[in-house]
Amino acid sequence: MNKGKLIIFEGPDFSGKSTQIKLLKPALAKNNNILYTREPGSYLPDTQAYCEQIRDFILNHKLPVGQEAALFAESRFAHTQEMVRYINEGYNVICDRYLVSSLAYQGYAQDLGKDKINELNSATIDLLEKNNLPIYCLKFSLSEKNWQERKAKRLTKICADSIESKDIHDKVFEFYNKDSIYYDFTDRINIFSHTINANKEIEDMHKDVLNVINILIK
Numbered sequence: 001m002n003k004g005k006l007i008i009f010e011g012p013d014f015s016g017k018s019t020q021i022k023l024l025k026p027a028l029a030k031n032n033n034i035l036y037t038r039e040p041g042s043y044l045p046d047t048q049a050y051c052e053q054i055r056d057f058i059l060n061h062k063l064p065v066g067q068e069a070a071l072f073a074e075s076r077f078a079h080t081q082e083m084v085r086y087i088n089e090g091y092n093v094i095c096d097r098y099l100v101s102s103l104a105y106q107g108y109a110q111d112l113g114k115d116k117i118n119e120l121n122s123a124t125i126d127l128l129e130k131n132n133l134p135i136y137c138l139k140f141s142l143s144e145k146n147w148q149e150r151k152a153k154r155l156t157k158i159c160a161d162s163i164e165s166k167d168i169h170d171k172v173f174e175f176y177n178k179d180s181i182y183y184d185f186t187d188r189i190n191i192f193s194h195t196i197n198a199n200k201e202i203e204d205m206h207k208d209v210l211n212v213i214n215i216l217i218k
């Protein structure tokens with residue numbers, strides 16, 4: 001049986017990832033070998049209770065960055081074990097944020113460094129390596145102008161979680177706009193990245209996302 005793929009959506013806040021995942025579900029409804037999940041947390045049956053509790057804990061406590069990154073990594077390992085089982089059975093897994101977010105929010109924006117992220121996530125990386133699974137990343141990219149506009153509109157409205165309250169948005173934005181040298185934080189797994197232009201209208205972005213996903217899951 002062919003394996004499925006691990007597909008992740010990554011990008012700065014307000015880049016529209018979650019909206020695009022919402023639009024994908026009905027568009028790909030006929031396709032019964034796709035599972036949707038997210039991090040922090042999990043929507044997969046065996047890990048949902050455990051990982052969603054860790055999610056709540058992280059988002060409700062302002063933690064030192066090392067502890068924050070360790071909790072993301074711990075939850076990610078459990079989540080990845082379940083994802084790998086499904087992928088080996090032929091399912092494609094689409095995950096809203098994953099390992100790259102730890103590089104962005106903890107490694108880069110809070111200066112923990114990519115080596116520490118690599119070390120904390122070594123069990124996850126081992127698992128992906130052993131199963132020969134690359135990561136396919138749809139990276140949502142916004143212009144500086146649109147980023148500033150969306151940030152000004154949204155930050156006044158939302159009730160910030162602990163990570164948003166750390167005021168690291170600009171550095172996170174900078175990370176995702178870099179040419180991804182930072183992504184080569186480990187030579188043990190491949191990360192294939194495809195940039196989605198998040199400056200477009202929602203419907204146009206949807207077409208672009210759908211095109212990429214259709215190629216990946218073919």
Ligand code: TYD
Pocket residue numbers: 012013014018039040072096097098099100101102103105106163164
């Ligand atoms: P969420 O409400 O899911 O935000 P978003 O819609 O932006 O994905 O909250 C998740 C937050 O957790 C978000 O601010 C990004 C952050 N995060 C990290 O800091 N490190 C990580 O490894 C992951 C997966 C997420």
